[in-house]
Amino acid sequence: MGETCLSVAETLADVAARRPALKSVLAAFQPMMELRAALTAELGESVAAALTLPAFSLERAAQGAPLMAGMSLHGLAAPLRTAARRMLPELSALAPLASHRAALEDLFLGEGAASERIVEALVAGNGPEFERLAGEASVPPETLGFALDFIAAPVLRALAAQAIPAQGEAPWNGGAVWTQGYCPVCGSLxxxxxxxxxxxxxxxxxxxxxxxxxxxxxxxxxxxxxxxxxxxxxxxxxxxxxxxxxxxxxxxxxxxxxxxxxxxxxxxxxxxxxxxxxxxxxxxxxxxxxxxxxxxxxxxxxxxxxxxxxx
Ligand SMILES: [Zn+2]
Ligand SMILES: [Zn+2]
The missing domain is CATH 3.90.1670.10 (FdhE-like domain)
Structure with a gap:
């Protein structure tokens, strides 16, 4: 607690010094990871203006319900669009994503609210709905999941930050408040x-x-x-x-x-x-x-x- 954490670049430089064999892989992912961290900070205000995270409830936690599960994410289309506009050029540099760039652009940069519904299905842990929406967007579900790790993550991180107190532990830690293996905020493993x-x-x-x-x-x-x-x-x-x-x-x-x-x-x-x-x-x-x-x-x-x- 209170200790300074290394940045993405510092952490990767430390790993590369110890394991030179990983250098090229680390270099391939570094721009995306740094951009995700930068976007999280940049999007804080627009996400806060769009949505407020529900207060932590012991009762819901005892039932194993993550904070974001079942919450309407209406209002996040705009920050998702900003994140996608900046992130898609980086993601498209990776071969398995390059061929899905146009479909991902339609999904995140288009006028509809499909991006909000997809992130809602993701945080609700609603696999069938997520797969249905991925099919509608013509993107394989696992490819979409990976894209969301970089496009939805900065937006959800900005939203999740609302639950973290300036000092001390988060409300779900301490005691046996949250005993699940998945995230108490977004439900991810x-x-x-x-x-x-x-x-x-x-x-x-x-x-x-x-x-x-x-x-x-x-x-x-x-x-x-x-x-x-x-x-x-x-x-x-x-x-x-x-x-x-x-x-x-x-x-x-x-x-x-x-x-x-x-x-x-x-x-x-x-x-x-x-x-x-x-x-x-x-x-x-x-x-x-x-x-x-x-x-x-x-x-x-x-x-x-x-x-x-x-x-
Ligand atoms: Zn096991
Ligand atoms: Zn989470």
Whole structure:
């Protein structure tokens, strides 16, 4: 808490220095990741003018309902259009998206509110509706999902930021308020997890905690939430023998994958107790691509597919 976080560029430069083999992949994604971060900051005012996130409710949280689920996103078409106009030229540089550029332009830059309905279906976790709307837009659902990671993400991140207090923990953390493996704000599955650094209570040295609390990070709206270490975020199985760890031999800088022996899904994890600085989480997830490859060889599936482990 209160510690400065590295930027996308700083995090990727650090990874490239340690793993030169990943340099060209990191360079291919860096402009899109930096633009997403810049757009999130730029769109804050227009998103706030268009929509207010509902107040956090313990009752809804207890039912496992994310904050944005069921919320009307009417008003977001304009910021989505701005994000798409800036992001589509970058996305179209990637081969699997190039052939869908015209359809994505129609969808996001057109006059209708189809983009709002698609993002509503996404945050409501309504797969059939999402697939139907993707079909209407003539874009394969997984390609559309990837485009939304960069076009809807800055807009949803600006909206999700409304729920984060200036100081202290988010309302869904602490106690057993939110126990789901998916995001309490947008319902997306986590793209990466961290283990917290040691915490020192200045007023009372005896309360110094050992750290190591697990925190899942949403790749769509960038919210984070605490989660039990012995539980699988995907299938919910719990116990000492559920989660296994996969890591490189030698000094791994706290980087590893936690995978579930039951459902064979994995999520990258960074143990912040083994690092000096806090990396940018999106950039760090990309920077652990070597572990995605090792996981794929073991027949494991990413908890939430990203472009680099999807195509
Ligand atoms: Zn989220
Ligand atoms: Zn599982």
């Amino acid at each position: 986590p793209v990466i997890a961290t283990l917290d650094k040691r915490v020192f209570e200045e007023k009372n040295a005896f309360l110094a905690g050992g750290g190591g609390k697990k925190r899942l990070h949403c790749g769509l709206c960038a919210s984070s939430w605490t989660f039990r270490r012995s539980t699988c975020p995907s299938c919910g199985k719990q116990g000492n023998e559920v989660m296994e760890i996969l890591r490189e031999s030698g000094n791994a800088d706290g980087e590893r994958l936690d995978w579930c022996v039951h459902c064979k899904t994995y999520c990258p994890v960074v143990d912040l107790r083994e690092r000096e600085s806090v990396p940018d989480m999106d950039a760090m997830a990309l920077g652990m691509l070597h572990l995605d490859i090792a996981a794929s060889r073991k027949g494991l599936r990413p908890l939430r597919p990203s472009f680099w482990n999807m195509f």
